Amino acid sequence: MPDKMALEAILAALFPAGHAVTVSDGLITGDGPLGAGRIAVVGIDGNTALGIEGACHLAGRVLDVVRAGGETPILVLIDSDSQRMSRRDELLGLNEYLAHLAKALLLADAQGHPTIGLLYGHSAAGAFIATALATRVLVALPGAHPSVMDLPSVARVTKLPLEKLEEMARATPVFAPGLDNMVQTGAVQAVLDPTRPLGPQVAALIAQGAAADIRDTRDALGCERGGRPLAHDIAARVVREAQGA
Amino acid sequence: MDFKPVSLSTSPLDQSWYEASARARLAGLLDADTFQEFIGPEQRMMSPHLPLFDLPRAFDDGMIVGRGLLEERPVLIAAQEGRFMGGAFGEIHGAKLVGLLRAALAVKPAAVLILFDTGGVRLQEANAGETAIAEIMRAITQVRTAGIPVIGLIGGRAGCYGGGGLIAGTCARLVISEGGRLSVSGPEVIETNRGAEEFDSRDRALVWRTMGGKHRRLIGAADAFVDDTIGAFRKAVLAAIPAAPSFDLATLEAEQARLEARLDRFGDARDATEIWGGLGIADPAAVPGLTTEGFDALLARLPEEPHHAR
Numbered sequence: 001m002p003d004k005m006a007l008e009a010i011l012a013a014l015f016p017a018g019h020a021v022t023v024s025d026g027l028i029t030g031d032g033p034l035g036a037g038r039i040a041v042v043g044i045d046g047n048t049a050l051g052i053e054g055a056c057h058l059a060g061r062v063l064d065v066v067r068a069g070g071e072t073p074i075l076v077l078i079d080s081d082s083q084r085m086s087r088r089d090e091l092l093g094l095n096e097y098l099a100h101l102a103k104a105l106l107l108a109d110a111q112g113h114p115t116i117g118l119l120y121g122h123s124a125a126g127a128f129i130a131t132a133l134a135t136r137v138l139v140a141l142p143g144a145h146p147s148v149m150d151l152p153s154v155a156r157v158t159k160l161p162l163e164k165l166e167e168m169a170r171a172t173p174v175f176a177p178g179l180d181n182m183v184q185t186g187a188v189q190a191v192l193d194p195t196r197p198l199g200p201q202v203a204a205l206i207a208q209g210a211a212a213d214i215r216d217t218r219d220a221l222g223c224e225r226g227g228r229p230l231a232h233d234i235a236a237r238v239v240r241e242a243q244g245a
Numbered sequence: 246m247d248f249k250p251v252s253l254s255t256s257p258l259d260q261s262w263y264e265a266s267a268r269a270r271l272a273g274l275l276d277a278d279t280f281q282e283f284i285g286p287e288q289r290m291m292s293p294h295l296p297l298f299d300l301p302r303a304f305d306d307g308m309i310v311g312r313g314l315l316e317e318r319p320v321l322i323a324a325q326e327g328r329f330m331g332g333a334f335g336e337i338h339g340a341k342l343v344g345l346l347r348a349a350l351a352v353k354p355a356a357v358l359i360l361f362d363t364g365g366v367r368l369q370e371a372n373a374g375e376t377a378i379a380e381i382m383r384a385i386t387q388v389r390t391a392g393i394p395v396i397g398l399i400g401g402r403a404g405c406y407g408g409g410g411l412i413a414g415t416c417a418r419l420v421i422s423e424g425g426r427l428s429v430s431g432p433e434v435i436e437t438n439r440g441a442e443e444f445d446s447r448d449r450a451l452v453w454r455t456m457g458g459k460h461r462r463l464i465g466a467a468d469a470f471v472d473d474t475i476g477a478f479r480k481a482v483l484a485a486i487p488a489a490p491s492f493d494l495a496t497l498e499a500e501q502a503r504l505e506a507r508l509d510r511f512g513d514a515r516d517a518t519e520i521w522g523g524l525g526i527a528d529p530a531a532v533p534g535l536t537t538e539g540f541d542a543l544l545a546r547l548p549e550e551p552h553h554a555r
Binding site for chain 1: 293298339341347375380382384386387414429430434455456464501512514
């Protein structure tokens with residue numbers, strides 16, 4: 001597996017003319033020039049777990065962009081752990097904070113701010129759902145390694161030997177961690193080419209997103225790519241039956 | 246002469262939500278005999294992935310979706326069966342709910358109801374389940390934007406955990422009972438990752454006051470606290486539908502303010518009882534023992550109604 005690209009290198013590649021993106025406590029915020037305008041940047045760096053404060057802070061920045069109006073796109077850069085696992089986070093309602101961040105991103109997209117997720121490191125579980133998976137278009141860089149749960153933990157829960165799971169993981173993309181598997185399920189639309197300038201690649205995704213309607217195409221992609229053989233058909237059948245067909 | 250039992254009601258409305266199957270909850274919640282299922286169990290759309298793990302399958306994959314009437318108004322409805330794989334989201338399980346929400350945009354029901362009973366993502370189908378949860382959340386915001394209330398009901402055995410907790414947080418209104426637990430990481434997950442000093446999952450009282458229905462209602466994470474009966478859930482859903490907020494910037498700004506205020510006010514609290522005391526409850530230790538009636542009376546006496554923009 002290739003090494004993950006460092007955030008500094010990604011920002012330098014995205015914004016050769018400089019940017020105003022900063023990282024504090026693992027949270028990425030700021031903006032940079034893109035074409036004739038600016039692109040807002042939020043995200044998580046350094047394999048940081050997403051807790052209540054982080055989710056609240058990022059959601060606030062996303063809502064700032066929506067409130068300002070216009071069509072400023074939002075880039076969501078992700079190298080995170082899972083959600084922060086603690087009694088305090090749950091006591092204070094982590095599910096609300098994570099859902100709120102996802103909703104802020106979904107609202108931004110619906111109100112004309114194209115949202116692009118760029119996964120460059122790890123992400124997992126609730127942190128993944130609240131950030132990268134809540135964007136309109138999610139892409140990755142080689143070296144990214146999303147997971148719902150790592151295989152040793154899956155082995156513990158399913159009580160299957162790790163060797164058997166590793167063997168099964170080669171046969172099906174549906175449960176095993178890794179970028180290729182999330183590409184197969186349709187969650188990650190494409191893997192960017194780090195040897196080419198990143199700015200134009202992101203700009204092309206924004207243009208593509210702006211032209212598309214708001215339909216979620218991830219299940220269709222998952223069907224095409226074989227990672228989710230049935231989801232698209234099942235959802236379509238429910239729609240047909242609900243319309244009385 | 247009619248024989249009517251006096252101690253054991255046979256009305257579906259009096260049955261325990263917690264004890265009932267997903268199908269019994271659906272049947273009791275809706276107007277009698279109005280439920281029509283989509284992709285019913287007779288079609289045997291079962292998980293293609295579980296056999297790989299030598300696990301048994303269910304004809305409905307633990308997710309039942311369809312339409313019915315509620316006080317004669319058409320609704321779309323989904324129910325998770327917590328007794329199958331802990332109600333976890335797999336490929337088909339998730340896709341049925343995605344389809345139901347997309348259907349709502351076409352058929353414009355009076356509401357979409359989601360009866361949660363889930364531990365989160367089904368690990369054997371983790372990538373499909375995780376992606377489905379993201380699709381469901383996107384679809385819920387689109388349904389809400391179209392002016393259709395999406396109401397979540399939480400009171401099942403499996404609670405509402407993991408990605409289920411995030412989906413719940415995307416609904417316009419949530420109804421919860423004493424047995425309902427709403428959270429992301431469950432007690433066992435926190436204990437496994439951080440140790441029993443951080444969270445002793447066997448301490449049921451701790452679980453209930455940290456993630457349970459009363460605490461969630463008090464902090465504004467749920468909008469109605471109800472008795473553990475199908476009838477109580479039905480009554481609360483009927484009240485919730487007209488009160489559902491729209492999905493727009495004003496709602497999310499109000500939620501942002503609400504969540505920031507909670508951090509400022511209770512960020513240092515170690516236990517739910519500290520938060521309850523801070524909310525103006527004179528005897529926080531008595532809250533877990535209160536009946537629904539007593540709890541409603543306490544809510545009415547609070548200096549401020551819990552905020553619940555979502």
